Amino acid sequence: MFISTEKQRISLALDNEKESMKSSPVESNLDSVDGLLPASDLPDSPPAPALYTDVSVVPEQQKNELEQSITNLEGEIVELRLKKRSLDEKRREALDKILDVKGCIRVFCRVRSYLLTDRRIIHEPILTELEKIAVRSAGSRKEFGFDKVFNQAASQEDVFVEVEPILRSALDGYNVCVLAYGQTGTGKTFTMDGTNGQPGIVPRALEELFHQASLDNSSSISFSMSMLEVYMGHLRDLLAPKPICRVYEAPTKCNLNIQTDAKGSVEIEGLTEVEIPDFAKAHWWYNKGRRVRSTSWTNVNEASSRSHCLMRITIFRHGHGLEAKRELSKLWMVDLGGSERVLKTGATGQTLDEGRAINLSLSALADVIAALRRKRGHVPFRNSKLTQILRDSLGDGSKVLMLVHVSPCEEDIAETICSLSFAKRARGIEPNRDISEDLKKQREKRMAELEEDMREAEVECQKVRNQIKEVEMVLSEKKKLFSTTYQLLEDEEKTLTSPTKNQKEAIETPTKASQKLTRRGISNYVPRFMTSTAASRQRQTAAEREISVRARSLRTGCRSSVQFSASQSLSFSDPRFRAMLRGSNKKPRYGDTNPLLMESPKGNALDTKTSSMPRNKIVTSSDPNLRVTLSHHRRRMSDFV
Numbered sequence: 001m002f003i004s005t006e007k008q009r010i011s012l013a014l015d016n017e018k019e020s021m022k023s024s025p026v027e028s029n030l031d032s033v034d035g036l037l038p039a040s041d042l043p044d045s046p047p048a049p050a051l052y053t054d055v056s057v058v059p060e061q062q063k064n065e066l067e068q069s070i071t072n073l074e075g076e077i078v079e080l081r082l083k084k085r086s087l088d089e090k091r092r093e094a095l096d097k098i099l100d101v102k103g104c105i106r107v108f109c110r111v112r113s114y115l116l117t118d119r120r121i122i123h124e125p126i127l128t129e130l131e132k133i134a135v136r137s138a139g140s141r142k143e144f145g146f147d148k149v150f151n152q153a154a155s156q157e158d159v160f161v162e163v164e165p166i167l168r169s170a171l172d173g174y175n176v177c178v179l180a181y182g183q184t185g186t187g188k189t190f191t192m193d194g195t196n197g198q199p200g201i202v203p204r205a206l207e208e209l210f211h212q213a214s215l216d217n218s219s220s221i222s223f224s225m226s227m228l229e230v231y232m233g234h235l236r237d238l239l240a241p242k243p244i245c246r247v248y249e250a251p252t253k254c255n256l257n258i259q260t261d262a263k264g265s266v267e268i269e270g271l272t273e274v275e276i277p278d279f280a281k282a283h284w285w286y287n288k289g290r291r292v293r294s295t296s297w298t299n300v301n302e303a304s305s306r307s308h309c310l311m312r313i314t315i316f317r318h319g320h321g322l323e324a325k326r327e328l329s330k331l332w333m334v335d336l337g338g339s340e341r342v343l344k345t346g347a348t349g350q351t352l353d354e355g356r357a358i359n360l361s362l363s364a365l366a367d368v369i370a371a372l373r374r375k376r377g378h379v380p381f382r383n384s385k386l387t388q389i390l391r392d393s394l395g396d397g398s399k400v401l402m403l404v405h406v407s408p409c410e411e412d413i414a415e416t417i418c419s420l421s422f423a424k425r426a427r428g429i430e431p432n433r434d435i436s437e438d439l440k441k442q443r444e445k446r447m448a449e450l451e452e453d454m455r456e457a458e459v460e461c462q463k464v465r466n467q468i469k470e471v472e473m474v475l476s477e478k479k480k481l482f483s484t485t486y487q488l489l490e491d492e493e494k495t496l497t498s499p500t501k502n503q504k505e506a507i508e509t510p511t512k513a514s515q516k517l518t519r520r521g522i523s524n525y526v527p528r529f530m531t532s533t534a535a536s537r538q539r540q541t542a543a544e545r546e547i548s549v550r551a552r553s554l555r556t557g558c559r560s561s562v563q564f565s566a567s568q569s570l571s572f573s574d575p576r577f578r579a580m581l582r583g584s585n586k587k588p589r590y591g592d593t594n595p596l597l598m599e600s601p602k603g604n605a606l607d608t609k610t611s612s613m614p615r616n617k618i619v620t621s622s623d624p625n626l627r628v629t630l631s632h633h634r635r636r637m638s639d640f641v
């Protein structure tokens, strides 16, 4: 309300101002320029600064109040964000503890539902409870305990609800590995991929990751995706742009190298990694990879996967500000090839070899898990490509979820017992699994408390998120009001005091009156209407002071993040900036030791061409007032995985 009254008052004042300016000496000054008067008629000194509207016309007090309320709201948002971060931290801690109590390797079991193709079902050999599965075979009964058992009636949704917390851990910075294991034809691919009508864990996980990332405004999270297949001991890039590796005539061409750095982080050299900005794109790439996967017909499954299919989502978490920490974690979702009995599948030739290769690598996986369980010094990761790839996501500090799939049919009972025994061994990785009733109760109580803590933190977090949204809305309204009200006034001022077309020409064209002005020593004079206002300067500085660039050099296989902060308003096109950052005018070459930076063809990103960029370098220029801090975060690809 006050604004509209103010507006009227201001516009009235501006009208008066306009009237008075009609006969002011300013106009006559400009007239004299326009008319190209002889040099003798030009002023000897810069004209009086009466060109600018008197500042008292602008309602300073109201403007200040509005500015103050904008500042307050901004402060409020910062506080709310801090609160949200601490609640997030609380939630994360609770989830960590829950997963610790539950165990870093969790094993679920899913019994496939009956299919029309299932032949002899004499009686149900399997009995399921919430956390137990019992198998009757040859008059004896064997019981296996798991973290969760899904019977034939369980839906894809039921399974995902249990898998979801472990995905959150990946967002919290842990390496996570979800493995689908089981005999061929028991529904591993169905659980992981699902169908269009019943999406599996992978599409749901992708959707959930993007959803969670959109809720987190304390840091920005980005994702990239890779997909590969371990086929007969060779790695095959499923997202490779060219079909070079789609046939196995020359498997060596498909052999990607697995590298492990000093910290134990694993990277696969040459593996395609695509950025996935949103769920739609992620789904597109995922379908593309799936189509390339090797499958063939067997007696047991008409589209049997003949390989291990591994999908990796790399999660990059960037904090805000120059000193923000950058975290990276990996989420592996693996559809293992089916463990199979050669006789049963009726495999021959190539299919037989594929089955053997799958069985070999699965037994290598079992050995690794057994060694980890016994906390042996030597873990035989190197015995198979599968375990080499998953090395940093199976061991300490990572979370593993194994989903064991079994068939409900009596004829598969031998394989079912094998799979369940394998899973039991994997689950045994956590010591003290067989605990007393008392301890069990205590554990359950602790779990309930932690789950309550987590829920509370989540609810609080959601409230704060809503508050942030509300305050942001009010802030944006106020900012809009500020810019429309005061920007209008500024524009009006400019219109009022801006020169006519001829006057502009006179000022801009050096060949006419301005040449004469220059000759008379008044070239430094800039009328106030041509200078930026305090508000616009502030906005410009905020926008330009911090330039953050993420550049990726495919050539060097490195990914870089370069951030600049400047003590002055500075734009990319500013020659001082370019000159400083280039360091020299020579063309940078790979391997140069200077911090050479080039402007990218688009002009809005920088590409690093050096392998030894110093961190937090202060680049100085000939201008003593200008100081640019350059923080460079550069890691080899191997650091990222």
Ligand SMILES: Nc1ncnc2c1ncn2[C@@H]1O[C@H](COP(=O)(O)OP(=O)(O)OP(=O)(O)O)[C@@H](O)[C@H]1O
Pocket (backbone or CB within 6 Å): 111, 112, 113, 115, 182, 183, 184, 185, 186, 187, 188, 189, 190, 191, 301, 303, 304, 305, 306, 336, 337, 338, 339, 405
């Ligand atoms: N829970 C389920 N509900 C309905 N159909 C299922 C379920 N589990 C599996 N199926 C069906 O069973 C068949 C075999 O499943 P799937 O291909 O997923 O097995 P798999 O374990 O991946 O086999 P392989 O190791 O040979 O690739 C498919 O037609 C699938 O749609």
